[in-house]
Amino acid sequence: MSGVSEQQRLLLYIGSYAEAADSGLYVVEMDPSTGDLTILSEASGLKNPTFLNVDADKRKLYAISETKTASGDRIGEAVCFAIDPAAGSLSELNREFTLQPSTSHIQRDANSRFIAVSGYHGGNVGLIALRDDGLIGEKVDEQQHEGQGADPVRQDRPHPHSALFSPDGRYVFIADLGLDKVVIYRLDQEGGKLTYHGEVKTEPASGPRHLAFHPNGKWLYSINEVNSSLTSFAFDAEAGALNIIDSISTLPGSFSGENTTAEVAISKDGKYLYGSNRGHDSLAVFAIDQANGKLSLIQHISSEGGHPRHFALTPSGDYLVAANRDSDNLAVFRVDAHTGKLAFTGKTVQISKPVCVQPVLFQL
Secondary structure, three states, rough: OOOOOOOOEEEEEEEOOOOOOOOOOOEEEEEEOOOOOEEEEEEEEOOOOOEEEEEEOOEEEEEEEEEEOOOEEEEEEEEEEEOOOOOEEEEEEEEEOOOOOOOOEEEEEOOOEEEEEEEOOOOEEEEEEEOOOOOOHHHHHHHEEOOOOOOOOOOOOOEEEEEEEOOOOOEEEEEHHHHHHHEEEEEOOOOEEEEEEEEEEEOOOOOEEEEEEEEOOEOOOEOOOOOOOEEEEEOOOOEEEEEEEEEEEOOOOOOOOOEEEEEEEEEEOOEEEEEEEEOEEEEEEEEEEEOOOOOOEEEEEEOOOOEEEEEOOOOOOOOOEEEOOOOOEEEEEEEEEOOOEEEEEEEEEEEEEEEEEEEEEEOO
């Protein structure tokens, strides 16, 4: 392997829109010295595994999928795979039903005791226990959101889009696109329950979609799908409370077309925030003011494809990999550590409808 020590391997796990009979999960190797991508293997048997979570220590991958109950009703499921990083392969271990009618996101807590799933279409949130061996256990709690937001089309009902555990593991934050709220639940680790703790409202018709914590644990950022904005929050860990700091557009002022945002991520040094625009088809780069957490725009750059529904920074922070759903490609960008800016490397790989990228550096 060029540019990689024999003891390490950088692998990308890709989720996509796919029918169960077709390949939906992909394992892609990345050469850290060049950014070259090579597809190693594919897995089928899942309908729309559009979001993934990887436990590198236990060598497990968790994916969402869609299926039907014995009576024919739609239902989501979570699927656990064993990871073999040396072979670059995945082997299914087990799967369990989650929420009706489906889920949009899956997130694991830091202790690998639970996964939280978000039901965009059902307005519900589920907590699933993980067994000691990492296999998926039973659903231990479900919470139903109620209400509507300001946009009569996009926000006629609740749409929980993602979950994020607080750094100390005490709380779960739910970005509800339909309600213009980040809903805060207290996580009862022993009882396996989500207890409503509070909420914070974002700007009307903003539509919070995904969340990212700053490495200092004091600031939380929401990328808002409906009005293409980012909201900065101050997090009071003791009280489990969020307070809005600021809000900023993800788009250039000259852009007047239709757009929805998708993913948000923060550099590991906490200096830069990245977001993706679908419509403008760009990656937006912001500097984070280290004194107050506010954002200022640095760059817009083409995502080198259509509809960048997801992206991720590699563990080293040297690269950003964007998943462009409508152009069926992954695009690799080099990150300038001094400025935060992105530069397209020219490296791409074709994958059908990619919508999730999870990079992991394995020690072999």
